[in-house]
Amino acid sequence: MTAMTTREAQAVDAALNRFRDEQGALLPVLHAVQDNLGYIPQGATPTLASAFNISRAEVHGVITYYHHFRQTEPAQHKLAICQAEACQARGCRSLTATAEAAVGCRLGEHTEDNRWELEPVYCLGLCASGPAVELDGKLYARITPERLEALIRKKELS
DSSP, X not given: OOOOOHHHHHHHHHHHHHTTTSTTOHHHHHHHHHHHHSSOOTTHHHHHHHHHTOOHHHHHHHHHHSTXXXXXXXXXXXXXXXXXXXXXXXXXXXXXXXXXXXXXXXXXXBOTTXXXXXXEESOOSOGXXXXXXXXXXXXXXXXXXXXXXXXXXXXXXX
């Protein structure tokens, strides 16, 4: 198991202290840690298991069950590309190829310098105006490969 940094340990301790009097507080603690750090450190599993008197496997199971939780530090820029049927019909596959070439990693991966992360998603709620992407939390509809390249270039300059 990976040891936590001081910052990570402080975030876990703060979350545990905040919810120490609540019954069944594992999920609120996990959310608080993720909100603070952007991820849940892998080294937090033993600490959380001990605090809640449950097994490490149970903590790991909760973290990995919920798609929201991540165990690695997020990339500087996150590009989510909808892969659902409506967006497929409108060209999301060409957007995916464009994004992979532009940022230098494949869908579901991040660049070695952790500057970019490409994430497949299966609905951004813009089915009638696809293909859709989400870039650093902002939604974009009716995206063309050219428009996507322009968005990526703009982020590269920031």
